[in-house]
Amino acid sequence: MTGAEALSHAVARLRQAGIPDAPRDARRLLAHVLNIDPGRLTLILPDPVADAVLPVLDIALDRRVAREPVSHITGRRAFYGRDFIVTPDVLDPRPETETLIAAALACPFSRVLDLGTGSGCILLTLLAERSDAAGLGTDLSAAALDVARANAGALGVMRAEFTQSDWFADVSGVYDLIVSNPPYIAECEMATLAPELSHEPQGALTDGADGLSAYRAIALGVQGHLAEGGRLLVEIGASQAADVRRIFAEVGLETVAIHPDLDGRDRVVEARRCPGGR
Template sequence: MTGNAALAAATRRLRAAGIPDAPRDARRLLAHAMGIAPDRLVLHLSEEMSDAAEAAFDALLSRRERREPVSHIIGSRAFYGRAFHVTRDVLDPRPETETLVELALSQPFSRVLDLGTGSGCILLTLLAERAQATGLGVDLSEAALAVARQNARTLGIARAAFLRSDWCGAVQGQFDLIVSNPPYIAADEMPGLAPEVRDWEPEMALSPGGDGLDAYRAIAACAPPHLAPNGRLMVEIGPTQGAAVAALLRVAGLENIAVHADMDGRDRVVSAAKP
């Protein structure tokens, strides 16, 4: 079977399974099965696939039919131009989180704290873009911290430290930038999530339960003492949470509070500064 024939059959198969964007997923999985870069796939589609590649491709498609995310199947996800290792122990990096990264990079910083670091994609991206900065990523999950440490090693970033902590509980010192993409999905919204998210990503990274604001309450209470004077705090939010999160940060004594939209025009980040 040629790559072209395999790709056509796979697209039909994934569509029949109700997979969103079946052609894209089929291409990514075919490239992985053939052991080539996705952007080189078109150069190899006319070639005959080996028996091993066909068998590998069939196994990958079976996993995708069960709604396992492509990033879990191939083991990585692109974020801000870099590949990050991901597993079921961490939140899958998403394009909208790049909004937070862009805002953080808009002003200088030398020491950054990432609360709930997960894969480390936010912290490690910020450090990769700012060669003189150092940072600390904290997470309650030891399994997530293992993934973040692996990503730091792969990217060659030795300026990142990682620590198990319940938000700021074990954190010491002050930072001129604190960032976080905390769990913010309300309990009653969880059943409506796509199966790729609801069934495959860690619930503790998706939802704190209740109204979805508990993580922001914790951050508003613990982060200000760890901000240096004029230090910035930036948190990712759900698109309906801007006003509520801004109010929490205002009560915590922070200033210059603003709500920022993502590339699709939805509220995505709340920023604030310490006086």
């Protein structure tokens, strides 16, 4: 069987199972089992593939048919131009979160705190882009922190530290930039989500309540750790901008901007601790 025939087989399996964007996923899975970069796949499609490849490909296809995310099958996910290790212990880095990265990089910073760091993709990307900055990532999950540390090592970002903490509980010091992509999906919305999300840590997706609990917790602790004039950037659900703005205003934070993602949906709230503010 040639690479092209193997790819055709993979696309057919995924389409029959109703997998969205089956050709894209088939290419990624075939490249994975061939241990090549997906960008090189076209070059080898005319060539025969080893007999041993096909059973491995079928196992990967079985997992995708069961709606396991491609990233969990390959163990990698691209984010802001870099590859990150992912496991079922962390959320997949998503393109929407790159909105937060772009907003954070628009102004200088030297010390970053990433609350609920997960894979570490936000903190490590910011530090990789700003070689003079250092930062701390926190997470309640020890398993997630192991993934974040592995990503720091793989990317060679040694200016990142990680600690287990429930929001600010075990955090000390003051930061000029605090970022977070917290669990913001309301419990009542969980049943409507794509089946792939059942493979991700549920505590990183939902607060089990109205989707705003994390913002309240962040607001309660932020003033003790955000420098005067410092910025707080949080990812939000598309309908949460007004609620998060109100929660932050109640503790004296000024909302600087609501940043939309590439689809035009509200995605990031940027707030600031005004000099002399409480």
